[in-house]
Amino acid sequence: MPRSALNLAPAITLENIKDSVSQTKTLENMVPHYFNRSALHIERVQDRIATLCCIDSRWHPGLVLGQGLGASYGMRNIANLANPNDPEMGANLEYLVSHKKVPEIMIMGHTDCGGAEAHMMGQASQHVQVWVNNVIPAKGSGAERTRILTNLKSSCPDDYEAIRRQHEKLCLDHSAHQIEQLPFVAEAIEAGHLSIGKMIGNMHAGQLEILCDSLSSLRSSKELIGRFAHFKAEEWKPDLAANGQNPDALIITGISPYLSPEKLFGIQPGDAFIYRNLGGRYNYTGSSDGLTAAIEFAVAKGVKEIIHVGSVGDVNQSFADGDLDAFSLVTEFLDKGGLGIKGAGLAQRDVQQRVSSGVVNSVKAHPAIQAAGDSISVSSIVKEHETGALLYLDPDHDDFRTISAPSVAI
Numbered sequence: 001m002p003r004s005a006l007n008l009a010p011a012i013t014l015e016n017i018k019d020s021v022s023q024t025k026t027l028e029n030m031v032p033h034y035f036n037r038s039a040l041h042i043e044r045v046q047d048r049i050a051t052l053c054c055i056d057s058r059w060h061p062g063l064v065l066g067q068g069l070g071a072s073y074g075m076r077n078i079a080n081l082a083n084p085n086d087p088e089m090g091a092n093l094e095y096l097v098s099h100k101k102v103p104e105i106m107i108m109g110h111t112d113c114g115g116a117e118a119h120m121m122g123q124a125s126q127h128v129q130v131w132v133n134n135v136i137p138a139k140g141s142g143a144e145r146t147r148i149l150t151n152l153k154s155s156c157p158d159d160y161e162a163i164r165r166q167h168e169k170l171c172l173d174h175s176a177h178q179i180e181q182l183p184f185v186a187e188a189i190e191a192g193h194l195s196i197g198k199m200i201g202n203m204h205a206g207q208l209e210i211l212c213d214s215l216s217s218l219r220s221s222k223e224l225i226g227r228f229a230h231f232k233a234e235e236w237k238p239d240l241a242a243n244g245q246n247p248d249a250l251i252i253t254g255i256s257p258y259l260s261p262e263k264l265f266g267i268q269p270g271d272a273f274i275y276r277n278l279g280g281r282y283n284y285t286g287s288s289d290g291l292t293a294a295i296e297f298a299v300a301k302g303v304k305e306i307i308h309v310g311s312v313g314d315v316n317q318s319f320a321d322g323d324l325d326a327f328s329l330v331t332e333f334l335d336k337g338g339l340g341i342k343g344a345g346l347a348q349r350d351v352q353q354r355v356s357s358g359v360v361n362s363v364k365a366h367p368a369i370q371a372a373g374d375s376i377s378v379s380s381i382v383k384e385h386e387t388g389a390l391l392y393l394d395p396d397h398d399d400f401r402t403i404s405a406p407s408v409a410i
């Protein structure tokens, strides 16, 4: 039965959450930051662009490109890939290009990409290997590649690094190619409404390399790229790549410009992997889709928390209301998981409750999470745009509770 805000379960404090969840290090930092409203400002860039970036914990686009809250849409997955066999890619892009009519999609790769390296070496885990192979088919046997490249890494490390840089650029080129093949994307490019840009962030030197063939096509993203200097001066710490990465959390969220975890929750370089898709959705089926691969990768890297971040009244609500029926790839993707939200006349919080529960249950069904037991906690928090409230999905009742503002905000 739909509930109103009046009969929502009682509020919960951050201390209560800490008592009920085994791992909360990242969540403990995110919540007070959310309530420190002085750090938030909504920014409207003339034409909102979309970025496609890696989940890497050290190179967050919101920080690197100085994207304020509201400035750009953000897709993120392992190695910034556009996988033609993953329904998520078509849904993300149909929503952005056909519905939101973004003028530019900027794919930002980065040096020292762990996902790209594991695939190149033939050492990626099961789902990661299958998922990346859909974009860049591996050449030859994995064991042979591993042997040759391992030898090269120790005997000629500079040559090894040069091959890695080539592979990272290959990821970019293949992704751009896959995106351009989609009929509605090709149409928008042909009509002059859309351009695809490519760049690579160098995490050793703190540099952005804009690939030559895309210089002329840069339009709206110039404004954001221009703010890189601020990141370099204020937030970049040399050398980001030197010590690898061991973040505590994987954050799963939507592509909305208002859901940037860097801005909303103060995520800093090294804090968390961040995965972003349309609606912040996950439906575990056992196939090697982008998020199944990302969870496998993150768990292997030692994360202790998987945190879903939702938003009441977002694209899931538009889908439930039937407002996205004209977009078949979007509706097919958002219809997965048997949530029963479409046309059900549910209250907005109830739509999001079903989405959040669906994600949490799917993450818990992932074999890597099952194997980890209590050593990894899975939680969902949700922002309510209209009221500014932050909600917590209470696992004991499968219901939202409003999180009380911490008495001392940072």
Ligand SMILES: [Zn+2]
Binding pocket: 054, 055, 056, 078, 079, 080, 110, 112, 113, 114, 115, 116
């Ligand atoms: Zn990466």
